[in-house]
Amino acid sequence: MKETMNDTILGISTAFGKGAISIVRMSGSEALEIASRVFKGKDLRKVPSHTVHYGHIVNPKTEETIDEVLVTVYRAPKTYTREDIVEINCHGGIFVTNQIFELLALQGARIAEPGEFTKRAFLNGRIDLTKAEAVMDVIDAESKAALRLANYGLRGDIKNAIDNLRSKLMNIIATIAVNIDYPEYDDAEELTNSVIKPQIQDIYNQLKKILAYSSDAKKIKEGIKTVIIGRPNVGKSSLLNALLREDKAIVTPIPGTTRDIVEGKLVLGSIMLNLIDTAGIREAQDEVEKIGISKSQHKIDEAELILLILDGSEPLEKMDYDLLELVRNRPHLTVINKSDLPLVVNPEAFSDAIVISATNPNDISKLEEAITKYVMIRDINDTDVSYISNTRQLAKINEAISNLDEAMKAISENVYIDIVDIYIQAAWNSLGEIIGEVRTDQLIDELFSKFCLGK
Ligand SMILES: Nc1nc2c(ncn2[C@@H]2O[C@H](COP(=O)(O)OP(=O)(O)OP(=O)(O)O)[C@@H](O)[C@H]2O)c(=O)[nH]1
Ligand SMILES: [Mg+2]
Incomplete structure (x- = not known):
């Protein structure tokens, strides 16, 4: 159906699914008229703006009561769209919400396109495009x-x-x-x-x-792409799980456990990390691992922050040195893991290494602090x-x-x-x-x- 600005549009404004309440919303010059045909309670055409009314939604043909509702009436122009708006708060079942929605559509309201309420607010001059986009940003x-x-x-x-x-x-x-x-x-x-x-x-x-x-x-807004890398078995997946407080990636003592990319989101105060766990990098033992390792290398190129994990309980290997060289000119933190075991790697040899055990919650907080400090986003309160x-x-x-x-x-x-x-x-x-x-x-x-x- 072609959109026009003259018709009255209809949408379900709450998330799809079962909930305590659902809101069915209409906007347009016919909104009050259409709502009053299915509402038993006060005459909605006569009530003042910005008022709430108790009553029932009743099918005008069959006289069947569909739900007990609260209806809010907003009269133009002081509304979200600058048009007359009616919001029906009904019980939050999928079936009952759809029944009310269909009834209003049968009475002549047109089903709204995505974003059409906000689009009307823009076209009617209530908001500019940056505000419309900000509405979406608030939701996201x-x-x-x-x-x-x-x-x-x-x-x-x-x-x-x-x-x-x-x-x-x-x-x-x-x-x-x-x-x-x-x-x-x-x-x-x-x-x-x-x-x-x-x-x-x-x-x-x-x-x-x-x-x-x-x-x-x-x-x-979008989060910082943070990639966890290291040779097999250093504890990358253990660290991902510890940071996410969730058993997301499989952890075993067998080197080469992680073969595909595992992702999760971590909110640290005002920043958000998009964490990515990768396959340990080594000479691949089989075809699947080879693909995994090549994916890891791709992720390194796209990373905004790299966490390079070393196993502190074992002497460093050539691959560790190669990886240290690889991250040298990229944003990274070096993490020496397994500090609960006797350390053979000397942290003093690195200017900036953080020594942790992925199994120790206090160490995880310490790492989170180090990440926050490293990322250091300017204070967004700067009003200038x-x-x-x-x-x-x-x-x-x-x-x-x-x-x-x-x-x-x-x-x-x-x-x-x-x-x-x-x-x-x-x-x-x-x-x-x-x-x-x-x-x-x-x-x-x-x-x-x-x-x-x-x-
Ligand atoms: N003692 C000790 N063991 C750890 C620590 N972190 C991880 N491990 C163990 O090290 C082994 C390997 O851990 P993973 O997290 O699977 O290592 P990974 O780096 O993801 O390994 P791949 O996926 O094979 O590359 C497991 O047996 C873990 O339990 C730690 O801080 N201390
Ligand atoms: Mg792993």
Whole structure:
């Protein structure tokens, strides 16, 4: 069915499955009318906005009662979508929820596309694109810090920062357009060099700063890819299990136990690690192990943090030295394991080794502290910068940066001012796409389709 903005949409806004309550939601000009046809209680068309009403959902044809419910009525424009909204809180069974949903659909409400409620909020001008994307980030947040970042977006910090930069660009565009005669400058060339160029440079610097902080923001949102490596039997899987507090990977005294990648998520305060346990690296004994080892090597290349595990109870082998060399120029921590056994590896020989036993919970806390310290994400309370973690938004920031770079180059080369103007306008457009002031229908459709149903 083709979406239009005029019809009344219908969605189940709670997660699919059995629960204490479910919420069936409608938005649109017919929402109150449709709801009142199936609701026995007060006349919903006459109740004030933002009020809750007790009653029953009754099939108007059969007069059969379907559920006892609470209905909340929100009248436009102070609602999530800026349209009339009705939310039915029913009992949280799958069957009963679907019954109410179907009944409303039969009365003329159209089943909403994923994200269509939020899309309406955007199209009706209640929120900009950065806020819409922040709604999704709030839902997806997996740690305290990720939630805090999402809330910056929701509060409008990103929109404000972008608006501010865009209005500065608009000033430059206006200056060029009116071609003001500055008596104190002999010619246009001097004007662009001494007035316009520093202004562009300033905006450029601010965008660069956003980019610099965004890598932290991305890590907070998506987690840090952390790979556990080492030769067979050093205790990689034991360590993964200890960190996850779960028997996720198989542990045996037989070297070559882990043959495939085992993954898990670990939240450490404000950061999240995507932990990956790998097959121990050695001369493979068979085909399966060979594949496992080659996967391990791939993971090392993609890692944002490597935990290199050494067995402290045995003399180091050539493979240990090879691995130490491999991680030398990559972000890594060296972990000497099995410290409950007599140590033959001297920790002093390493500048930064952490000595632990994977079997000792205190040591696991010690390792977690070391990881947190090593990763050291800047304090995200820094209010001076807007953190952007969204890939689409970052691509647009990059576009704006390269256009401003071109503009400054053009000025240095004394290129005709109209060309400079084109680059500045392109940058202004790229920033406009971040907040959705410049947009295509395709972008909007794609973006909202990533939402859950009923949101
Ligand atoms: N004493 C002692 N034994 C440990 C410790 N950590 C792991 N082990 C033992 O070492 C053996 C190998 O442990 P795993 O965790 O399977 O080692 P791995 O590095 O994953 O081995 P592969 O998967 O074969 O590469 C098991 O018998 C563990 O119980 C430790 O801190 N102290
Ligand atoms: Mg293992």
